[in-house]
Amino acid sequence: MKYTIRILRRDRGSTESYIQDFEYETENDSDTAATALTSLNSREALTDISGLPARAIEWECSCLQKKCGACAMRINGRPGLACDAVLADFGKNIIELEPLRKFPVICDLTVDRSILFENLKTLRLWLAQTSDPSDKMQELAYESSECLQCGCCLEICPNFYAGGKFFGMSAVPVTTRLLAQMSKAEYKEISRLYSKHIFSGCGKSLACRDICPKKIDTEKLLVNANALAVWKRNGNAHFARSVNNE
Amino acid sequence: MKRVNIIGAGISGLSAAICLAKNGTACCLISSMPSERAQSVLAEGGINAALDTMGENDTIKEHFDDTMKGGCFLESASAVKILTDNAPEVVMELFRLGAPLMSEKGRLILRNFGGQKKKRTAFAKSSTGKMIMTALIDEARKYEASGLIKRYPHHEFAGINITDGSLDSIVVRDSRSNEFLSLAGNTIICTGGMNGFFEGMTTGTTQNTGNAAAILFDAGVEFADLEFIQYHPTTVGITGKRMLISEAARGEGGRLFIMRNNEKCYFMEEKYPELKNLMPRDVVSREMFFVKEMPECPGEVYLDMTELSSDIWKNKLSDLRKEIIAYLHKDPAAEPIAVSPGIHFFMGGIRVSDRHETNIRGLFAAGECACKYHGANRLGGNSLLGAAFGGKTAAEAAMKDMPDWSEERISFEQSVSSPSVRSRLKDILLGGLGIARDSTRLEKALDESGKLYREDITAIDRMRVRLGTAALRSALERKESRGSHYRTDYPDKNDKYRKLTVVKSAGDDIILRFIPADSEEKL
Numbered sequence: 001m002k003y004t005i006r007i008l009r010r011d012r013g014s015t016e017s018y019i020q021d022f023e024y025e026t027e028n029d030s031d032t033a034a035t036a037l038t039s040l041n042s043r044e045a046l047t048d049i050s051g052l053p054a055r056a057i058e059w060e061c062s063c064l065q066k067k068c069g070a071c072a073m074r075i076n077g078r079p080g081l082a083c084d085a086v087l088a089d090f091g092k093n094i095i096e097l098e099p100l101r102k103f104p105v106i107c108d109l110t111v112d113r114s115i116l117f118e119n120l121k122t123l124r125l126w127l128a129q130t131s132d133p134s135d136k137m138q139e140l141a142y143e144s145s146e147c148l149q150c151g152c153c154l155e156i157c158p159n160f161y162a163g164g165k166f167f168g169m170s171a172v173p174v175t176t177r178l179l180a181q182m183s184k185a186e187y188k189e190i191s192r193l194y195s196k197h198i199f200s201g202c203g204k205s206l207a208c209r210d211i212c213p214k215k216i217d218t219e220k221l222l223v224n225a226n227a228l229a230v231w232k233r234n235g236n237a238h239f240a241r242s243v244n245n246e
Numbered sequence: 247m248k249r250v251n252i253i254g255a256g257i258s259g260l261s262a263a264i265c266l267a268k269n270g271t272a273c274c275l276i277s278s279m280p281s282e283r284a285q286s287v288l289a290e291g292g293i294n295a296a297l298d299t300m301g302e303n304d305t306i307k308e309h310f311d312d313t314m315k316g317g318c319f320l321e322s323a324s325a326v327k328i329l330t331d332n333a334p335e336v337v338m339e340l341f342r343l344g345a346p347l348m349s350e351k352g353r354l355i356l357r358n359f360g361g362q363k364k365k366r367t368a369f370a371k372s373s374t375g376k377m378i379m380t381a382l383i384d385e386a387r388k389y390e391a392s393g394l395i396k397r398y399p400h401h402e403f404a405g406i407n408i409t410d411g412s413l414d415s416i417v418v419r420d421s422r423s424n425e426f427l428s429l430a431g432n433t434i435i436c437t438g439g440m441n442g443f444f445e446g447m448t449t450g451t452t453q454n455t456g457n458a459a460a461i462l463f464d465a466g467v468e469f470a471d472l473e474f475i476q477y478h479p480t481t482v483g484i485t486g487k488r489m490l491i492s493e494a495a496r497g498e499g500g501r502l503f504i505m506r507n508n509e510k511c512y513f514m515e516e517k518y519p520e521l522k523n524l525m526p527r528d529v530v531s532r533e534m535f536f537v538k539e540m541p542e543c544p545g546e547v548y549l550d551m552t553e554l555s556s557d558i559w560k561n562k563l564s565d566l567r568k569e570i571i572a573y574l575h576k577d578p579a580a581e582p583i584a585v586s587p588g589i590h591f592f593m594g595g596i597r598v599s600d601r602h603e604t605n606i607r608g609l610f611a612a613g614e615c616a617c618k619y620h621g622a623n624r625l626g627g628n629s630l631l632g633a634a635f636g637g638k639t640a641a642e643a644a645m646k647d648m649p650d651w652s653e654e655r656i657s658f659e660q661s662v663s664s665p666s667v668r669s670r671l672k673d674i675l676l677g678g679l680g681i682a683r684d685s686t687r688l689e690k691a692l693d694e695s696g697k698l699y700r701e702d703i704t705a706i707d708r709m710r711v712r713l714g715t716a717a718l719r720s721a722l723e724r725k726e727s728r729g730s731h732y733r734t735d736y737p738d739k740n741d742k743y744r745k746l747t748v749v750k751s752a753g754d755d756i757i758l759r760f761i762p763a764d765s766e767e768k769l
Contacts, residue, residue: 012424028485030573035485038452042665060279062453064486065573067376068283070453084572106422114399117280126388130342134352141346142370145380149282174384181344 001026003087004049005036007057008098012107021049026087033075033082033097034064037109059109066213069148072155073109074098079155081213100155102162113151119167123193125174131181140180144221146214147173153208153218159201166201169208169218176221179228191229199230249273249651250644251416251429253403253458254436256284257375257630258613260382261637262434262644267389271645274429274653276398276418278453281383285438285451286633289375290492290566292357292367293340293634294627295333299353300365306330309366313628316361316526317593317621318729319744320471322764325600329619329628329635336635337368345381346370348562357562358497359626361526367627372492372566375630401427403437403458404660406465406609413608417658426658431651432608432644435462436637439592439614443714444672448589449481449490457663459615460709462596463716463751468605470617470746471594472713473721473731476624477681479530480549481588484573488588491549492566493626495578496523498558500551502534503582504543513537528623528730531587535681548582587681591629593620593730594720597748602640605750610644612636617746621763622729661705668707670698671714678718684735688722699754716749716756723747723758 005022024036040046041056048054060070064083071082076096087095103111153169154160160168175194179187202222209218250266252259255277266273277284298304309330314323341347341354347368348355356365370377389395398418404426405417415430435458441448442456463469479502480495481488496502502523503510513533515522523530534547551563559567559579570578596604596611598618604611613633620628678691695715699708724747726740727733745760 030575031485038486042669044666060283062279062283062285062451063288064452065288065484065489065569067287067373068451070279070283112422113280117399121387121391124391126384126391127344128388130339131344132342132352135349138346138349141344142373142377145346145370145377146373147380149280177344177346177380178384 001088002093003036004094005040006094006096007108008096009057009108010099010105017105020054022054023049029086029088031087033085033087033095034061034071036087036095037061037082037097057109058107067148069150069213072100072150072152074100074155079152079211081150081152084213100151102155102160103151104162113149115162116149116151116154116170119171119197120174123167123171123175123197124190125171125178127178127182128186129183132183137180140224141177143216144173144177144180146216148214150213152211152213156207156211158205158207159203164201165197167197169222171198172218172221172225173216175229176225179225187229194225194229199226247651248648249431250641250648251276251431251433251651252436253277253416253418253433254284254438254613254615255281255397256286256436256438256613256633257378257382258633258637258640259434259436260379260386261634262436262612262641263395264382264385264389265638265641266645267386267394269645270394271648272394272396274396274398275386276401276403278400278402278421280399281379281386283451283453284379285441285454286630287376287379288449288451288490289630290372290490291359291494291497292369292374292627293337293378293630294359294362294366294625295337295368295631296330296366297334297337297354297356297368300356302364304364304366306333308364309333312362313619313625314621316623316625318623318739319621320728320746320763321619321621322600324764325618328600329632332635333631336631336638340378340381340634341368343381343385345378347374347377357494358524360493360496360524360530361521361625362627363521367497369494372494372563378630378634403461404658405461408465408606411605411607413606417656419658419660426656426660428654428656429651430649432610432648434602434637434640434644435596435609435611435615436613437615439595441589443675443710444589445668446486447488447672447676449478449488452487455663456710456713457706459595460706460713463713464709466606466751467609468597468748468750469595469713469716470597470748471622471720472717472749473679473724473747474593474622474729475589475679476527476591476593476730477531477587478527478590479534479587480585481590482574482583482585489569489573490588490590491570491583491585493527494563495549495551495566498562499554500549502530502547502549502585504537504547505545506540506543511537511543526623526625527590528732531681532732534587546584547586549578549585550582551578552580552582554579591620591624593617593622593624594717597746601643602636603643608649610640612640622731663706663710664704667698667703668710671695671707671711674698675714675717679721681732683721683731683733685722688718692718692722712751712756716751716758719756719758720747720749
C-alpha cells in the first residue's frame with residue numbers, strides 16, 4: 001500500500017506553516033501514523049514526494065502503545081494518538097497530520113502542552129495528607145489514573161482555550177481521583193477551584209467522551225466530580241449507583 | 247544555595263524528588279518529557295513486598311532469598327536485604343499516596359509472579375506502573391507548587407564535567423530553545439536502562455537513546471554487569487518495538503506451549519513441575535529458545551490464556567486483553583497468542599554503592615540505569631520496587647555534604663548521533679548479546695565494533711560504540727552461564743565468576759575487572 005503522508009509543518013521559531021507531502025509505502029496492514037513517521041525519520045536522507053531534501057519531522061513519541069500520550073496530533077482532522085491511528089483504517093491514500101491547534105506550535109507536530117500541567121497546579125490537585133484508601137473507590141481511582149494528559153479532549157472541546165478560565169476535561173480525572181481519596185477537610189478549597197475552573201465552564205457537549213484515546217468515561221467522571229465538589233453528595237453512594245447501572 | 251539535580255522523572259526520579267522535598271531540600275527535576283511519558287508508565291505486572299496478606303505465611307526472608315536466587319547470587323546481599331526489609335513500607339506508602347493498587351478491606355491483594363513461590367506482588371490490573379506514576383506525579387505537584395521541586399521540562403542530559411573524581415557540573419540542553427545550561431550541585435541519574443542501544447527491539451520507550459549512559463561512561467563513571475540483559479519471554483512484535491505481555495498473564499494461569507509432532511507440548515510444565523510457567527524469566531526465555539531449535543517443534547511458542555476465568559479477565563487483566571486486541575487483532579480469551587522473547591530490562595548499569603553513590607563524588611544513580619539489586623536476572627515485580635526505593639535512598643545520600651548549587655547558561659558543542667551508525671551498532675550488539683552467546687559470536691561482534699570505532703564517526707557515536715564494546719567485552723570475559731548470560735561454550739555456572747564485571751573507560755581503552763559482588767571497593 002502506498003500512502004501520501006501530508007504534514008502541516010512549521011520551522012522552529014517561525015510563525016508560518018506549510019504543507020509537505022511524503023511518500024510512504026508499506027505491506028503491513030497494521031502500520032500506524034507513528035510507524036510512518038518513525039520510518040520517514042530513519043531514512044538517511046529524507047526527501048519529500050517530489051524528491052527535494054527535507055529536514056527530519058519533529059514529533060513527540062515515547063511508548064508506541066497508547067500508554068503515554070506523547071504523540072497526540074490531528075490525524076485526518078481528528079485529534080488522536082499517532083500510535084493508535086492505523087493507516088489502513090482510514091480507507092484512503094492521503095493521511096493528513098497536523099499539530100494540535102489549541103496549543104502553541106513548537107516545531108512541526110510538536111506543540112507546547114505545558115498549560116495542562118500548569119492548570120493542575122492552579123487547581124491545587126494533590127493530597128495534603130495521605131489517603132485512607134477505600135476499596136469502594138478503587139475502580140474510580142483506577143479509571144481516573146488512566147488519563148494520559150495527552151490533550152485530545154481539550155483539542156475537541158468547544159469551550160476550552162489555552163490560558164482561559166475553563167481548564168477542560170483533562171483536569172477532571174485528576175480531580176476525581178483526589179476527591180475520591182482525600183479527607184473531608186481538604187474538600188473545600190479544591191471544590192471551590194473545581195467549580196470556578198471546570199464546572200462553570202463546561203458546556204456538557206461531551207465531545208471529550210468520544211475522543212479520549214483511553215476511552216475513559218468522561219461523563220461518569222464529570223458526574224462524580226460534580227456530585228462531590230459542587231453538590232456535596234456522598235460520592236461513594238453515587239459511584240456505587242452508577243456502577244450498578246452499567 | 248543548596249539544591250540537588252535529578253535527571254529523569256520516572257519512578258526513581260520522582261521518588262528521589264519527593265524524598266528531598268519532604269526533607270525540605272530543593273531539587274531540579276530534569277526530563278526530556280513530562281513524567282506522564284516516562285517509561286515507568288509502561289510497567290505492568292506489579293511491585294513486590296512480603297506483606298503476607300494472602301494467608302501464605304510469607305516472610306521478608308523469603309523475598310530476600312527469592313531475589314538472591316533469581317539473581318543467581320550476583321547482587322549485593324546487603325543491598326537486597328535493605329531493599330526487601332523496606333519493601334512493605336515502600337508499597338504501603340505508594341498505596342497511601344493513592345495509587346489504586348487492588349485491595350480488599352484496606353488490605354492489599356497480592357498475585358503470583360515468576361521465581362517466587364508465594365503471592366507477593368501488589369498490582370493494579372496490568373497497569374501497575376501507570377497507577378503508581380499517577381500517584382507520584384500528584385504528590386510531586388504539591389512540592390512543585392511550593393517551589394521545592396523545580397521542573398526543567400523538555401531538557402536533556404548533554405554532558406558532565408568531572409575533576410579528580412568529583413562532579414563539577416552537568417550540562418543539559420533545552421530542546422525547545424536549543425540553549426545549554428551548566429548545573430553544579432549533587433546530581434542523581436535516573437535515566438533508565440540502555441534501550442536506546444537496541445532501537446525497536448525492546449519493550450521500553452523510544453525516548454531512551456542510551457546517550458546519557460554513553461556520555462557518563464566516557465567521562466569515567468564505572469559501569470557493572472553490562473552483559474546481563476533480560477529477555478522477557480512473552481513479547482510480541484508491533485511496529486517499532488516489542489510489546490510486552492505481562493508476566494501477570496502466566497501468574498493468573500496462562501500456559502506456554504509449542505506444537506510437537508502435532509500435539510500441544512507444555513514444555514515448561516514438563517520440565518519444571520513446581521514453578522512451571524512461572525520460572526524466572528531467564529529460564530523461560532532460554533527454554534523457549536531451546537524448544538524452538540528442536541526439529542520436531544517447527545512452529546511458534548504460544549501463550550494460552552483461553553482457560554482463564556471471565557472473573558480474572560474482568561478484574562485482573564482487562565487492560566491487557568484490550569491492548570492485545572487493539573494491536574494484534576486477536577482476542578487472548580479466545581485463541582492462544584504467538585510470543586517470543588524480547589529485550590526488557592538491563593540488570594547492569596552504573597555501578598553504585600548500597601547508598602547509591604557512584605565512583606564519582608557528588609554523582610548518584612537509581613532505577614534501571616543503576617546496577618544494584620537484580621544480579622544476573624531480575625525477578626518480575628522487583629524493578630518498580632528497586633526504582634521507588636533506590637530513588638529515595640539516592641536522595642538521602644545526596645542530601646548529605648551538599649556543595650553549592652548554581653546554574654549558568656553556556657555555549658556547548660553537542661555532537662549528534664547518526665541513524666546509520668546507531669543501526670549498525672545495534673546489529674553488532676544483537677549479534678553478540680543474544681539469548682545464546684559464545685566466544686565466536688562475541689569475538690566477531692568485538693571485531694566489528696572495533697572497526698566501527700575507527701571509522702570517521704561523531705563524538706557521541708564513538709562514546710556509544712565504546713559503551714557497547716564494554717558490554718561485549720563483559721560478555722566475552724564472563725566464561726560461565728549465569729542468569730540471563732548464557733554461553734553455549736560455557737554452559738555451567740562457575741563460582742569463580744560470582745563477581746561483578748566492572749568496566750571503566752580510559753582513553754580509547756576499556757579497563758575490565760571482576761570484583762566480589764558485595765564489594766564496596768572504591769565507592
